[in-house]
Each structure stands twice: as C-alpha cells, then as structure tokens.
Amino acid sequence: MSEPKGQTLEKYLQTLKSSMGNAATLHCIVGNEAADLDSIASALVYAYFRSSTAETSGTVFVPFIPIPRDDFKLRTEAVFLFSEAGVDPQLLIFSEDIDLKSLYNAGKLELTLVDHNRPTGLTAGFTNAVAGVIDHHADEGLFENVALRKIEPVGSAATLVAELILGEAEDLLDAGVTTLLLGTILLDTVNLDPEAKRVTPKDETVAAELLKRSGIEQKALFNRVQHEKFNVSALDSDDLLRKDYKQWELGHHRVGISSVLLSFAEWLQKDASLSQSLARYAESRDLDVLLAMNAYTAPEFTRELGVYCPDGELRAKLLDYLEQCGLELTPITAEMLDSSTALFAQGNLGISRKKLQPMLAEFFASLP
Numbered sequence: 625m626s627e628p629k630g631q632t633l634e635k636y637l638q639t640l641k642s643s644m645g646n647a648a649t650l651h652c653i654v655g656n657e658a659a660d661l662d663s664i665a666s667a668l669v670y671a672y673f674r675s676s677t678a679e680t681s682g683t684v685f686v687p688f689i690p691i692p693r694d695d696f697k698l699r700t701e702a703v704f705l706f707s708e709a710g711v712d713p714q715l716l717i718f719s720e721d722i723d724l725k726s727l728y729n730a731g732k733l734e735l736t737l738v739d740h741n742r743p744t745g746l747t748a749g750f751t752n753a754v755a756g757v758i759d760h761h762a763d764e765g766l767f768e769n770v771a772l773r774k775i776e777p778v779g780s781a782a783t784l785v786a787e788l789i790l791g792e793a794e795d796l797l798d799a800g801v802t803t804l805l806l807g808t809i810l811l812d813t814v815n816l817d818p819e820a821k822r823v824t825p826k827d828e829t830v831a832a833e834l835l836k837r838s839g840i841e842q843k844a845l846f847n848r849v850q851h852e853k854f855n856v857s858a859l860d861s862d863d864l865l866r867k868d869y870k871q872w873e874l875g876h877h878r879v880g881i882s883s884v885l886l887s888f889a890e891w892l893q894k895d896a897s898l899s900q901s902l903a904r905y906a907e908s909r910d911l912d913v914l915l916a917m918n919a920y921t922a923p924e925f926t927r928e929l930g931v932y933c934p935d936g937e938l939r940a941k942l943l944d945y946l947e948q949c950g951l952e953l954t955p956i957t958a959e960m961l962d963s964s965t966a967l968f969a970q971g972n973l974g975i976s977r978k979k980l981q982p983m984l985a986e987f988f989a990s991l992p
C-alpha cells in the first residue's frame with residue numbers, strides 16, 4: 625500500500641525541481657508537439673496523479689512541456705486557465721529544463737505519451753522509453769504491451785485523465801485540479817455542445833462528475849477560456865507573428881506565413897512600427913517574404929492579408945500574382961508603413977493559409 629502523501633498540486637510543483645535532481649528514473653509525462661491546452665493540462669494533472677499514488681520510490685513523475693518556456697505565453701488560454709487554477713507557470717518544466725537524450729542514454733528515462741500515441745519532435749528517438757499512453761486520437765497500434773494504454777476517441781484527453789482520477793484518487797480533485805480538467809474538457813468539446821460534434825457520452829459523464837464536485841459554473845468557465853484563447857492583447861508583434869507560424873522553401877525563396885488573430889487596425893495601434901517589426905521577424909528567419917494572414921471575428925468573421933517583401937521587384941510580381949488568386953484584395957492604407965509592406969482586406973473568406981500555400985508554391989516555382 626502507498627502512504628497517503630497529503631500532497632497538493634502546488635506542493636508537488638514546488639518540490640519537483642529538487643526531486644528531479646535526485647531521481648533514479650525520470651518518468652516524463654509529455655503531451656503532443658503542438659503543446660495545446662489539452663496536452664499541457666492533461667500531462668500536468670496525470671503527472672501529479674502518478675506522483676501522488678506511486679508505490680515505488682526512486683521514480684519522479686514530471687509533466688514535461690515540449691516547447692521553450694518563452695512560448696508558453698503564446699497559449700493564452702493555458703496562461704489563463706493555469707492562473708485560474710492557482711498554478712505558477714514558473715514551476716512548470718519546459719524543453720530547456722530536461723536533457724532527454726542524456727537521461728535516455730543513461731537508462732534513466734521513461735515516457736508516458738498524453739494526447740498523442742506516436743512519439744514525435746523531442747521524443748521521437750525514444751520509443752524504447754515509452755511506458756504508457758493516454759490519448760484520444762486515432763490509435764496507431766504502437767506500444768501494445770505498456771502497463772497503461774488508454775486510447776479512446778473522446779473529445780479531450782483531459783476526459784481520460786479525469787476518469788482515471790475519479791476512479792482511483794478522487795481526493796486529488798481540489799478546486800485547482802478540477803478547474804484545469806474541466807476548463808480543458810469544455811474548451812475541447814465546445815461546452816459539451818453536441819452540434820459541434822466533438823463531445824462523447826464519456827466527456828458528458830466525466831464533466832458532470834467534475835461539475836457536481838466543484839460547484840464551478842459551466843457556461844461561465846467555458847466563456848472565459850474560449851475568450852482567452854483569442855485574447856492576444858498581452859502579445860507584442862513578435863509574439864503575434866510566431867503564435868501560429870509556418871515556413872517553407874518555395875523554389876529559390878524562403879517564405880513564412882503567420883496566422884494572426886487581430887485586425888491590422890488594432891495591430892497598428894499596438895505597434896506603430898509594424899513594418900520594422902515584420903522586417904526584424906523576417907530577417908531573423910532569413911525570409912524573402914513574410915505574410916500575415918489575419919483572421920478575427922468582430923462580430924463578423926473577417927480576413928486580412930499583409931505582405932512584407934523588401935525586394936521591390938519580387939514584391940511587385942508577387943502582388944500582381946496575388947491579385948489573380950481570387951483573394952479579392954482591397955488595399956488598406958496606413959501612413960506609418962514603409963514600401964516593403966502592403967496590407968489588404970481579403971474579401972474571399974474561403975482562402976486560408978492551407979489554400980494559399982500551394983498557390984504561392986506555384987508562383988515561386990515559376991520564378992528563375
């Protein structure tokens with residue numbers, strides 16, 4: 625039998641770094657590469673649960689977030705929900721805090737995959753260390769023999785973590801832990817709305833149990849988390865550009881596209897030197913072209929397109945080409961911009977980054 629540890633999530637996190645130093649084995653609970661709220665919250669709560677119920681000493685359970693610490697602030701809904709749950713983000717463990725490779729080489733690494741079931745990114749090389757899987761994505765059939773393998777097509781990985789805790793360690797469900805789980809389940813299932821086609825009977829049952837225990841007001845919590853997901857007011861231009869960013873080598877050029885969650889009018893209010901901010905971002909990544917695809921709801925869904933390209937000749941060709949792509953572009957004039965930057969309202973709301981990227985690929989392939 626395990627001794628009751630009288631642990632709280634806060635105490636667990638406060639002593640985590642020092643216990644990591646003395647561990648014979650580090651058992652990292654890791655979410656998927658995107659490090660969305662479901663991945664981060666599920667990994668944290670499951671690590672806390674394992675730590676609180678562990679029967680073996682020597683193994684330290686660590687919620688490992690596979691992104692740099694500085695990127696956490698880009699997950700605005702996670703920043704909000706963790707603060708609401710009383711979790712100090714300073715105590716969380718990020719990619720720079722653990723050297724997975726040397727732990728693995730020393731035979732001291734174990735992994736539980738949460739919110740994915742095939743190791744990717746930072747953990748891709750460590751399949752032999754996988755000791756457990758908790759996920760709600762399509763089952764890729766790996767790790768059939770691990771001790772815990774829980775893969776079910778529910779709306780949120782947090783539902784599966786909550787189910788385990790409800791069954792085995794109910795007393796861990798204090799206000800903070802319940803807030804983390806419930807806020808995540810509600811966000812992932814669009815407030816348990818059947819019309820959104822994300823929620824399953826298990827999400828409903830688990831959420832009902834959490835609601836009953838906590839007295840949390842469902843609609844209010846959902847509305848706050850949903851609002852904070854799109855609330856980028858705390859982010860500067862560099863943050864806005866890297867929050868949802870992809871880049872490609874197209875022909876002889878390097879092109880980046882940021883999806884941005886606010887209007888150029890608001891952005892220019894935050895940052896009157898937007899051209900210079902785009903230039904800095906593009907230079908730091910050695911880009912020939914940087915596009916910002918702004919999409920926001922205020923109250924109607926709206927798209928805008930920003931094109932940064934310091935090479936005048938290339939810019940003229942690209943703008944000509946974009947005119948022919950059916951984007952329905954109308955220039956937005958802003959005095960503070962220099963000629964490297966062109967901004968447009970995008971009348972065709974159907975053209976997302978996924979659709980624009982192949983059109984750009986065709987354009988750049990045609991250049992000498």
Ligand SMILES: [Mn+2]
Nearest residue numbers: 662739780781
């Ligand atoms: Mn998920």
